[in-house]
Amino acid sequence: MTPGTPGSEKTFFGHPRGLATLFMTEMWERFSYYGMRALLPLYLVAPGGLHLSAATATAIYSVYVSLVYLLAMPGGWFGDRVWGPRRTVAVAGAVIMLGHLTLALPSSGTFYAGLGLVAIGSGLLKANISTMVGHLYEGRDDARRDGGFTVFYMGINLGAFAAPLVIGTIGENVSWHLGFALAALGMALGLGQFLLGSRHLADRSSVVPKPLSAQEKSSTLRKAAIWAVVALVFYAIVGFSGHYTLNWLLVPLTLLGVIIPVLVLTRIKRDKELDRTEQSSMSAYIWFFVAAAVFWMIYDQGGSTLSIFADSSAENTVFGWEFPVSWYQSVNPVLIMALAPVFAWVWLALNRRGKEPSTVVKFASGLVLVGASFFLFLAPLSIAEGGHKAAAMWLVAIYFVQTVGELLLSPVGLSVTTKMAPAKYASQMMGVWFLAVTAGDATTGLLSIAGVDLNKTGIVALEATLAVVAGVAVWMYRNKVKELMGAVR
Incomplete structure (x- = not known):
């Protein structure tokens, strides 16, 4: 019997055994990635780091995150056309590990090269490991599919939770570069686990769907x-x-982050080899893509705008005990781990009764909530503008609202992408989904490069309003989008 099929004897929380392999691989990769990312904006502004301005640090952070997700598209292409998903993930792990080791070198001259290697490796890994999760389920209508992606999402957040507590603490309190070295160790553990457990994956994860001539x-x-x-x-x-100057690198990359997603969606939509059903699905998918781009534009500022605000303007204490700023980055993943099983159970329970909200409604709700989180951000901003330090719980509350919005949008988006992807663009469509993050973060990068202060109340209020309006618009046109989606729900 093929590993990973519904009839396999061994299961992982009721899901195919191969999900455990992918869960653990993603957990360690996210440990390395989010540990480094928690340190990145703080290292960029610290006197003992690169000592850059907050605007430049936000631009670099946003461009870096944008590049990670931009490279998920060619990463998916490698999985489809060159190596197959399984081999591409193995190569990606090695590249990511090398990137973190480069960041660990005590030289500012190698810093950007290390960021580039981590971005390349992450791009190769992201689309393909999500595609392999989809391979574990038979057909698009397997009722466990959404739940499987939610369990997989827990693996992401388990690594993301531990990373700031370990890597962040060492990086901030002992040595920035030792923190980066710990990220390399995390990726090494993830790569070893993947190679040992790959026998549990579906056979088609090793197949190159459409090899290059x-x-x-x-x-x-x-x-x-x-x-x-x-x-x-x-x-x-x-x-x-x-x-x-640094802008000679940052500006082209941010522009590519906005332009390439538009070009890719246009190319797929105009592909004459797609049948009518696939064309209709792509029209519906554009709605989800735009909604996700707006969502990630705000959400990913939790690691840059909010982190830099916390570093300069928040009272980072609990009952008088001061904690590292990077620990804020553990709030979201611990909330994900607490709430994701609840969401997965609720979706299955409502599905059995025929009352589960549609994907469109989930997306609209996620957008409204991420907008609400930035309306909430106005309170600590006002406190700081009054010359006082904002309480840590304000930031925790913002991350809480964003987390609920994320659970409504992100795992559901991964799942709907695998269900709506035209057969010709299997792994590449996962790359397209991640381009929504690219577009959102590139927009943040462009604003920072243009000198916009993202910690000003007017800008934060404008972004919040944009997200809420976009969420309401998606909800108003939900019936049209459902019609375009056809049988996919």
Whole structure:
């Protein structure tokens, strides 16, 4: 019997045994990623770090996160056309580990190279490991599918919860670079676990769905080499002419983060090989994509805007005991772990009664809640503007509201992507889903580069209003979107 099919003897919380392998792999990868990410904005502004301005730190953070998710698209392409999902994830783990080791070197000159390696490895891993979760279930109508992705999402958040407590504490209190080294160790553990447990994965996770022909390989390598040479020559000219600044790198990357998602969706939507049902599904998917982009634009500022605010303007104490700023990044994952099983149970219970909210309604609710979280952010901002330190519980409350919104939108978005993906774009569609994060974070990056202070009440109120209006719009047009989705719910 094929591993991972519903009839397999061994199960993991009632799901195929292969889910445990992917759960643990993602847990350790997220431990390394979120530990490094919790340190990143603080290291960028710290006198003992790179000592950059808050605006530049936010721009770098946003561009980095945007790049991670932007590279999920070519990562999905590698899984579909070159190595297959399983081999791509193994290679990705090694690249991520190398990136964290590079960050651990006590040299600012290697810092951006390390960020680049982590971004490349994360891009290769993200789309393919989510695709392999989908491979564990037979057909798009398997009732356990949404629950499986929610359990998988718990693995993400278990690693994300532990990371700031371990890596953040060591990084802030002992050595920034030792913290980055711990992130490398986490990825090494994840890679070893994946290689040992891969026998439990579905057989098709090793298959290359649409391998490149010899002619396509030659053409792809030639184009990649040409673009690499163009970039090298361009930046060499800028550098040797004495005009290079960090914005020469940040601005092109942020623009790509906005432009590429639009181009990719347009290309897939216009593909004449898609049948009428697939075309209709893609039209509906665009609604989900735009909603998710707005959501992530606000949500991901929890690691940059909110973190920098906490560092400078919050009273980071509990009952008189001061804790590291990076610990705020553990609030969201611990709430996810507490609430995700509840959400999974509620969806199954409502589904049995025929009363489960549609994907459209879940998305609309998630958008309204993330907007509400930034309306809540106005309170600690006002306190800080009055010359006082804001209480830590204000930030905890913001993360709580965002977490509920995330559970309504993110795992459901992963699931609906696998259900609505045209067969031709299996792994690549997971990359498309992550491009929504790219678009949202790239927008934040562009605002920061333009000099917009994201910790000002007017800007925060504007972003909050945008999210709520977008959520209401999605809800108002829910029947039209359901019609476009066809049989998918």
